[in-house]
Amino acid sequence: MKFNSYKPNLFCLFLLLSSFCTYSQEISDQEDSEITKHISSYFSLDRENIHIQFPKKIFFTNEKIFFKGFVYNIKTGIPSVMTTNIYATLYNEQGEKVTEKLFYSSNGSFTSDFDLNNSFSTGKYYIHFFTNWMKNFKEDESSINSIQIINKDDKSYSKEIIPDFSSVSIKFNPEGGTLLENQKNIVGIKISDCNGNPFQISEGDLIDDKNIVLQKIHLNNFGFGKFEFVPNKKIYKVRFLINGTSYEEMLPIASAEGFALDANSFSVKDKTLLKIRTNLKTIEKYRNNSLKIVINQFDKIALLDLNFINDQEEQTILFENENISDGINTIRIIDSNLNVLAERMIFKHQKEKLEVDLQATKKASDSISFSGNLNLKYSDISISILPEESLSIDNENDIYGSFLLNSFLLEKSKNSRYYFNEITTKKKYELDLLLLNQSKFKYDWKDIITSAPKETFEFDNGLTLKGTVNQKISDPKKAQIIVTSPTSANFGNIDEKNEFFFNNLILTDSTKVNITFINERSKSVEFKDYPQVLNSRRTFNKSIRFKNSLCEIQKQKVEIDFPQFKLKTIMLDSVKIVGATKPTLNYETRFGNSRLRGFKIAENEGSAMLLQFIRMNGFTTENENTSLRILSDRNFGTFRTGKSSPAIYMDDIPVAILDVLQQITMREVDEIYLDTNMRSSAFPDNIGVIKIYMKKGARNSSYKNNITTYPIPKGFSAIKPFKNVSYNSTSDLGFKNFGLINWIPNIIANENGHFAFQIPNMNQKKVKILIEGFSADGKLISEIKTIELE
Template identity: 35%
Template sequence: MPKNTFFLFILMMSNIIFSQEAIDENRSRIISALENYFFLEREAIHLHLDKTTFLTNEKIWYQGYIINRKTKKPFFTTNVFVVLYDEKGKQVSEKLIYAYNGIFSGVIDLDAKMTSGNYYIQVYTNWMNNFSEDESGIFKINIINPSEGVKNDKKIDDDSLELYLTPEGKNLVANVSNTIGIRVKDCRGNSPENLEATLQNAKGETLKNIHINAAGFGKFEVNPEDDFDKVVLKHNDKTIVKTLPYKQSVGFGLEVNNFSFETKTIIKIKTNLATIESFKAQKAYLIVHQDSKHFIYDLVMDKNSLEQTISLQNTDLFSGINTIRIVDSNLKEWANRVIYNAPKKETPISITKNYRKEDKIGFVGYSSAPNTSFSITIVPTETKSLKENYSILAGLGINPYITESLPNANYYLFEPKRIKNYELDLFLLNQAVPKYDWENIKTTKPATNFSFDIGLTLKGNINKNVKNYSDYKVKITSFKDQIIKSTEINEKGEYVFENLILTDSTTLAMTLLKLPNFEIIDTKIGHQVLNRKKPFYKPFKPNMSQVCPEIKAENTIVDLDLPKFSSQAIQLEEIKVEKKLTYQRSIGNGHLMGYKVDEIMENIDLLSFIERNGFTVIRRFGDATIYSRVINTLNAERPTPQIIIDGRVLMNQFEFTTMRMSDFDEIYISSNALVPGMLNRSGIIKAYTKKNFKPNHIKADPNNVLIKEAFSLYPIFKNADYKNTNNLGFDHFGLIEWASLLNSGEEGQFLFKITDYNKPTVKAIIEGMTQEGKLIHDEIIIEMK
């Protein structure tokens, strides 16, 4: 090889290597920015409500679902705050709810004095305070006070009607074809129907007509040669004129189509010669990401590639919302856009009538996925009480990633079609402000300034007259919550109990014990609950960008349009004598399968019973060990369940495996329950013996303290006292049944009952989540006769 040729080869190779290193460095910086910003786990929370329109005589029933956004699986969050606000942002009620295995259930009591109007439920955790974005869930509901009337918040307010323009990609770029989203709404977010706007030039001549759908969204395309100037909308006597955004001389236009083709998404990137010239020393990248999950494409930057098309298979995209960004090698963002990639639709739920007993009809539900958590609301077929139409698919797959929650989600998601996919994309295109700002992503890293609370923390001190603190322990006992714990005292005379699961109005017996004989010392013990009242630093606030006139309640509806109530109605269900589970409402038990040990069950072998409920029992030489059937560790050691007897967590299984079924009063069990910790636990067995513990046996003591406003008890559903259910009022706004904390079990079956209100058919809205994080939303018309 000639010397000059060899030198040229070395120079070319050096340039290629240098260029590749630069590209890799740029990619690394982009990846590092995403991974740092989304390093901390983020929760997403959804509420399944029994209705979204309520009368003040009713209660709000709900079941909540929590996922870890990184894994899409149920999260082990326990402390969830549920707060009700009125439309002016004033707090009406607040409760702490215990979540288990990604599920929680509760009820919000309404007051007869509440005024008609919109209210908002905000659901959050203390951990969410670590993030600059509002990661809470907010759910709009409507409450009607029958004595006041109905406030029609869907009535268009013409005076506040406004028009908004959002270029796709957020920038209008000169000398390229641009897609521009259009939105029309009043101060309450309502849009008139059958609207059409016009794109006009500077002379007022119409270039094209723009159709706006019933939700108030549309889009249009402007070409470089068009002499476009403004968009004009006329409605009744009002004319709205909006000038198009200023054109950027350098930039990128985005055009995304994920609705025309069932299996792929087409992304077009458009630019101009001025941009090519300015990017001579830079690279540009197309990023597609969901939180920290990502893939990155190099964009070709030359004058022969002013328009590039990238075709992506939807199976390669992330399930739910994907964010598309164009970023250069200096990490400057030039365009951004969010799209929705629908998850694979789960097999529909099937429901079969099982039995009839008095006024109850039993049903069996069948799911293709075992161990799925469900909640079901049953309403009249003609109901008008679900106008907000929340869906778990939007609640956990869309809303956490955008600034404005998707309204009327079931319209788009329940039975998707091409036109609905197109309309959903119109909504996303018109999201003017991204929830996750690129400047924040590339410059900041969230810190753990707020704790991830698991249970409550009880802290206090003992009398200073006590000497040698290391010789003492503090013991707490709660018969109500089956808690017996002790802890050491530090050199300052302080003690701490962490991760306590205490229900509202729990009485704790606190005792000072002297070692080594555990002698009870009569002394005053101070206490405080540290993490019950955790403020949220992004509380719900009404949108004050436009001031809406006060809505006056209307009494124009006839008597039959609202259900009537009778507080004197006798609930025969209350006087039935049944063998009910005593501990079912104890915190955590509502998520487990509960069994009352009666005369029949006493004859069952305890370990055989455990095997039939999803565990493996290995018997060796008279000894037995219970294992989970799930392998959840890297070294493949077989996990064992957490076993709790009368509130005591057993350190080994011997005590339990040597007992008999007849020793127990009730047993609660789940083979797939999550058990946080480092002890390789999977699944829970909670057993209550037939010993007769009674709180009134506790000796009166100044150290018996009442813990107020702890975790709310799991509610037992009781319907409102409807005076008459055979009228339009009940058919439009009444509730027939609510069932929460259902589980499909190993065979995919779950049981529930429906009160027979003499309706030929009813509507069931079913939501659920599997242990793998698959989301279920189904709506079924059930034959009652």
């Protein structure tokens, strides 16, 4: 956006007939402007939004709710990498909490699932996603997503009655906010039921106080329309025939002063057209008042002086769209007392976006291969494959609507996919109707000038573990705490309160961490502690509104075919063939062990010492100042000399003090795994790995006695691979209605934009493929493609 470098000749490009371009002076110095300071302050912090793609919108209780989440910085227009912790809560139709989870986001995206079971009743459910950072703002930047769950044992399906003819709402929205007397006005109109669903009516009448029809009013399929007229002090109303009943609604009384702000960004190619209308009474009122036209999207701002030379009541301004941001921009007229006199939102479509070329390349009896190309490399996308006739595909919401449209609106659009799929001039006009008919703005001007948000809540990056050493320490600065898990090792200090904190821990549900206290004399000391994770669950600080609580959703039962699922099969025990076999390694399948050399220690091998065995297998041991060191024979690298210490574990616990190994005999060891060249993920700077597993009932070492084990009860939800349910048939109507062919949540296009994937061959002639995602620089994609497979 080029607002900060605007000059009058960039902004005021054309003079139109009967219009004045009044910006002959230099644009006000934005750095010294009171308006600019307020806007810049209010939008100084980044804003995160979340879009969720589900493989489908209707789930059965024997399935999992899989999904892919995209976290976006809507202020900068790129993926948000500042937050890793995504908090989510599943609610039922009554708004009651069912379960909550924590998800891990990396590079702006995350994948996971919610488990279902037969205790879920059929109905609509809501999943609320938020980050801790979102709590800094008055506005609700969180994401609420609705899905339908059907209990697989139900025999009927209840469908929402849309629209509800028992309630009719007719709302007017004069463009700019004021219906101005004796001036040409554009008035937006929205007609819907109490849940915001439109009626299928195409036109109605504008009627004056003598019941004379002045003009026809046309509505689109979403219940939006607009009409143009010049009101006076008369009473005006509109009349519509809805489902055989006539409905009337009075217009607001026209105001004697004010501004009508007519704006659109689509009628002239690549330009925005502003028409500002007022009257002499208003001009006289503001003759000595410095009026500004303010255009902004967050802290990207343009300011222009608004003057009425020769008392001209209408002015027209045309400017290039390259000077405003992609997505929604807000235009306001502001007086010298910082009062907003008119305001309007406009939309600018992206010129460049992600596009995909996708085709089936190979068909086998059990699978079908696809090849795809994106116009930008390293894009992160997810793909859902459904039967062509699917009733479960999400035809309403998409990633464009989430990040470019609904993130700016209080009244969310239920049809965002329509506006961004195969964009035409008609769709641009209809999107402008949606913005015209926003009765309230999400980013309210009064808030902008009075209550800038403060950075009270931080970006969450991993878990924070807090604990207390409950014994006296003569010199806490010399003591140390070691927290280890199967995948990480963390070393920290103890403060003057005997407390310790470990931040940025990435731990999944039920992971056990081991805490070792090293006292000021460098000895492992037993201690008891009950640490706590401070941020595994957080409460959102705003009320969550799932639906209009004053208007119940009407439903009716309908007959519809459901998929036929296969019953769970019972696997018989395999037949064991008795013969000479090598000793079974019980720990071979533990994390990372399959890549190491494993040894089962027999009873007759127990006379040697553990360190002797370690030396015999490629490591050396040294005693330095009476402390044991174990070294790998492998050098650090070409430019360094010397040997590296291996990562050493005992029963999957990283060993911090090696002295405890000196008295262990092989009699006490059950299995041992080692490699002189391998690197451990917990100790990336170490070369070599030694993993020791002790026999049950073996002598406990002082090392193990001095470790506190603490399970993480509410860590990050583990990422599970997608596994589809089994269907009795993939050719019946139930599967075509609600079945899922495949879900591939994590696809990264390579440096050439290429990607490939496979789906199971379920004998479909055509499939629908939903593709969503973003590139590293923030370009978005959302496409539904129908692909022929025969």
